[in-house]
Amino acid sequence: MPSSNMTTASGAKLSWIARHRNGSLYAFVTVLVAAVVCGGVLGFAYYQGQWATTAFADADARLDEAQGGAQRALLFPEAASFEKLDAPAIEGLNSAYVTDAGDYVFDVQSAGYAGDVQLMIGIASDGTVAGIQIVSENETDGIGSNALTEDFFGTFTGLAAEDSLSLDGSEGTQVDGVSGATFTSTAVVEDLNIAFEAYAQLGGN
Numbered sequence: 001m002p003s004s005n006m007t008t009a010s011g012a013k014l015s016w017i018a019r020h021r022n023g024s025l026y027a028f029v030t031v032l033v034a035a036v037v038c039g040g041v042l043g044f045a046y047y048q049g050q051w052a053t054t055a056f057a058d059a060d061a062r063l064d065e066a067q068g069g070a071q072r073a074l075l076f077p078e079a080a081s082f083e084k085l086d087a088p089a090i091e092g093l094n095s096a097y098v099t100d101a102g103d104y105v106f107d108v109q110s111a112g113y114a115g116d117v118q119l120m121i122g123i124a125s126d127g128t129v130a131g132i133q134i135v136s137e138n139e140t141d142g143i144g145s146n147a148l149t150e151d152f153f154g155t156f157t158g159l160a161a162e163d164s165l166s167l168d169g170s171e172g173t174q175v176d177g178v179s180g181a182t183f184t185s186t187a188v189v190e191d192l193n194i195a196f197e198a199y200a201q202l203g204g205n
Helices: 016-020 024-075 150-154 182-201
Strands: 082-084 093-099 104-111 116-123 129-136
Touching: 024 116, 024 129, 093 182, 104 182, 116 182, 150 182
Parallel strands: none
Antiparallel strands: 082 093, 093 104, 104 116, 116 129
């Protein structure tokens, strides 16, 4: 009966690994160890990826909020604070804030020519449009962008937020758009209508 203590030609005893490295058990153990190592590496990479995704998302949210806060302050520079409200369920309304003085700021969006035109619209405590800030847009330079200027926005300043607006007079108050930028002009008007509706639902005019 052969001895279980195998030796080399020089008489040295062989280790368990050396004696079984050509066997199926050794192959199984090797594959198992490799699988455990790879699983650990993949698990660590997945965890790191998930953490990085969450971290980047949180950073983006903080950046968006910082940008929004700056734009709200541009609309109402005298405001001491902005309180976020429970926004009414209105399509195109992203958020609503009220200042300590009773002014409102609405983040709204509607379809333009090349995507959504997202604006921040301020309505003063007296119920009139205080100003408009651009949040995001992708309109054509020199065409649609002509309806996203201070000049065009200024035509709405002081307008009472109590009636719907339209470019063709089909409903509410008729307003003028920008020639050659009908789609973008319509988006601006629709954003104002969303803000007016939200203002009314929150207790405005």
